[in-house]
Amino acid sequence: MNRYKKWFPDFGYTIMIACLLAFTGAGCNKSLDLKPLDQASDATYWKTPNDFKLAANAFYNYLRTFSQSNGDGHNGTDLGGDLSALARGTNTTVSTDGNYNTAYSWIRTINNLLAKANTYSSPNDIKQYVAEAKFFRAYVYFDKLLTSYGGVILVNELLGMNSPQLTAPRATRDSTINFIIADLQAAIPNLPLESAIAASDKGRVSQQAAQAFLGRVCLYEGTWQKFRNGDPARYNALLDMSVANSLAVINSNQYSLFKPSVLGDSALKYLFILENEKSNPAFITKSSNNEYILSVRYESNNLLKTIPNQISFGALGASVSRKMADMYLCSDGLPIDKTTTGFSRTLMTSEFQNRDNRMRYYMCIPFYRFWQNAVNYHINWNWSAADIAISRTFDPFANNVTGYGNQQWAAERQVPNSQEGYDYPTIRLAEVYLNYAEAVFERNGSIGDADLDKSLNLVRLRVNTDNAMPKLSNAFVAANGLDMRTEIRRERTIELQGEGFRMDDLKRWYTAVAEMDQPVLGIRYTGTQYATKYPTLNKPLTSSGDVIADAAGNRQFSQKNYLIPLPLDQLQLNPNLTQNPGW
Template sequence: MKLYNKFLWGSILTLLILGLSSCEDYLDKEAESIISEDEAFKNFTNFQGFIEEIYNCIPDKQKSYWTTSWNWGDDEIMNPEGDWHMVHQIDIGNFWAWQAGRMAQNGSWLDKDDADPTSDDAFDHAMWPHAWYCIRKANIGLANLDKLTEATQEEKDMIAGQLYFFRAWWHFQLMQYLGGLPYVDEVLPSGEKLTLPRLSYQECADKAGADFEKAAQLLPIDWDNTKVGRNTLGKNQLRINKIMALGYLGKNYLWAGSPLMKNGPQTGGGNTYNYDETYCDKAAEAFGELLSLVESGQTQYALVEFNYKDIYNHVPADDATTSYSDIFYTTGQNWLMPGSTEAIFRGPSYDGNSSNWNTTKTFGPKVQGLVEHDNIIHQPTANYVNLYGMANGLPLDDPDSGFDPTYPFKDRDPRFYHDIVFDGFKYVNASMPSDMEYLRYCSLYTGGAMRKVENASRTGYFTQKLVPHTANKYDGAYNWSANLHVYLPYMRLADIYLMYAEACGAIGGANHKSSNFSKTAVEAINTLRDRVGAGHVHSKYTGSRELFLDEVRRERAVELAFEGFRFNDLRRWLLLTEYPYNIKTSQEFDRVEDEDFYMENDPKDARVSNFREEVILTRQFGTKHYWFPLKINDTSMYPEFGQNPGW
């Protein structure tokens, strides 16, 4: 069976020492040296070398191909030349496209025919094949813990904790897209008939939860503060620790308690607030323990500052000690891996400069080669940009928000100005030829020079949250000298606050809290709003559980915008099929101000006319689209492993 054959049946143990920046000094042995089981597992150094390959397998969503795709919800659209990308294939309902071989490489990190767990090339890694490989590897390690005889208790705990975490983590990554699967928690012998049934999502989550909980009990908060971790002091940031395990323990239970997992795929949206409170309570307790550790100063994690003297150019204030932008990209810092103090879980990123051959050249206008390379552009949809509310904390459509469609960019949530490139925005800072000067300021009004569907913005917006607007031909941020490095964390601290608020809100609304953390659900959301200087959740949204959850979801959309979470969020909330979450729109309007206005004034103060939205496309989804289809070769191997409904 292809599902297990290639990656679960192998019986030769290899000791593979990787070049991962945070874990490179455990052994001075040649990679792929085949040794006996007793030798491979006898001490911490050798056993850790066996585990290193699992770290190496974590895909880099942004750099898994020349141009990549990871935002598949209602948040993003590409220009038509990118229709082969996964984002468009999702738009047209072709969920088969996640599978390698179904179509040409689609920019997805989910599957590859030639995935190689030993490679240090980001192009060689994918979620599906590596998951089964790493699950088997974790099971082999757990089955051989008794051979770890030359080790302290601390070393034994750290080895076991990593293995339990990875066994659960790889299962969970697949479960999010495919639903319940066989939970493989033993070394499957080769040559025997497969009969492992597919479990329900919640049955899988129970097993994953048990593994995450064991990991949390066994692992330290910070490897730097352990005896064994001092061998790689300062290089342990990617090491699996207690905080990562608690974060995924909570996320696993929150997903299990979500409307899709409780009620099953369905249209109509009637069950979008119908959570399983038992699972949500488990999630809240896990997140509560994590946040209590963070806020009491017992961890290496903290929310990064949002403090800018020039928000459009992401220039921190003079008194800022950290920078929000550094979560997503770094420049001029010798290729420092992004994440700062906020990233909790990341995989390896071997070559920072690889950012500049794909990701960093896919966010800006291609008009006249302003941004070079492939004609592929990630563009935020207008319907998603509408989720960025006002600075006072109210959503745009609230009658008291103060939103004025004649001044649509004024007094918005501060994250709007950090993330979104809008009309009149100064896109190029450096000198440029006189015949290119018309592109210095964004002309994103209807009919403007940067509104061409084929090579600019079809929505009226660009984004610079993940890649700065200076990644263009003239400012040259994607040149070698800028040391621009991009990486998207799988989990960061703000996400924990958001998931805590959702879990608590699903149980008892805005004022509910866990037993082990002092903040209520609404206080958790307001912590993030305080960070950016936005208004608190208004009291009109705290009296109703449903209205509060709406605000939690909107806050999640804004804080985690374009980081790859929206698609799975809409699915688990049973909203993927529902209006207005199934449309993608553009922002249309006419300019009132003359060109000189934008050279002399802040573009957010510009007046416009005829401000309106137009639908670009409507996604025609049914219940089957709540899960990806499994591979036919796999589902045909034995009856206990069935296909997802509708496929």
């Protein structure tokens, strides 16, 4: 690590200037709900390793999940019918920001555990929970703060109400990233291997989870700097670190892609709705999923940990944009403008034919049969007449602005809304494979076939065995006039399209303005079966006859939108804070 010393200094004796925010805490574990643990007296708490473990349990509520995002929305993108202000770039400054306040409240809670650990008599007995605290502090700083606001105030100690540091300026972006990296590096050695975590503790942060997250952080910032003409020594060091940590996870052999042979190419569909109740035709339960490295875990019979929204009900049929639909390759491995498979939009089902299988498992094919939790659930999974009779079909314009629909996250068994028992993948192996491939390419300007085969191609071919889609290789790219960077980004976008990566990706690639300012388009209407099926469709069309779900004039994403504004109340409380550019 000596060659990184310039960029990633030791934080062991560095006192970070901080601000104090009031503690607000909640946890699903009843022991953590009794009282705020940072107000518990030494006589009642912080006396045993189990006290630290129970306190660390609260941190798991900080992970991104179905309803918990960050300041710039994560999911507000160009891949669906998103008409929000964040997606359009029309958001404005706000008086107060719950995301910002919550993040610092969480950081205070984490710092409290670390402060108590400093005086604990047997530090070796609590080193895992100290490591978890450092992981989560890095997680909050990255996922809730840096990706939204850039450099922010760094807090690594508990402060009093009159601490002079409360009016400190925000740290630089480099210092914020260095702080995050230092916490993760300190956490990794004291976290357990996934295989060493007891069954009763499954779901806790593993060493590989911290390495995978460090790989994500370094890829994000390395590309952010690279595409903004930053210092090559700086961004190459970050990319090297991303490669090394992602490879460490891959080589650990602790995880594997979910692809049970009995499910065939439908494995990806059932991965996201896998429950311990019968949620798939083979009655495979969550114990067979070794792909999730870190996840938010839900169980149908645990009313303290229920999915927070009507996920199944809202997922089936939710709008998908034309850009997303066109991104899927054809079965010959080529995009729709290069394929030899006879791509067509004439019939409503035409463009779904001879495509990457992920298209038919992530999206809804018009008027095909689908099953949904509330009313249209599977009764036996044998596709009998009775099973089909209770299903529903996807009507492209029943409750949809683009005509394209989503099916990811929609449970197929009978289960009430908010009581589904499938998990949310905070980090999964497929992302690590894709992080590795991209980091190698961006670091070297190229990637060898061997590296593609041990990463990206495993993801690409997981659900494309029946159509014999070719691997991505340098020869294939050259022979077909493709661009390797474009294809690496395509694979990432397709595989992770429903997991909140797109906005962050567009921002770090420095392409958000170009992509987010485009109109959101839907299906091709003119000259197709759609015009016959919906002769009175009252939607604006392009000159080519494509549905306009959101016109270009509504999209005003600009340079300032790469970061969101700091809340005005914080600027008033601390005169040394500076606002983000353009706000």
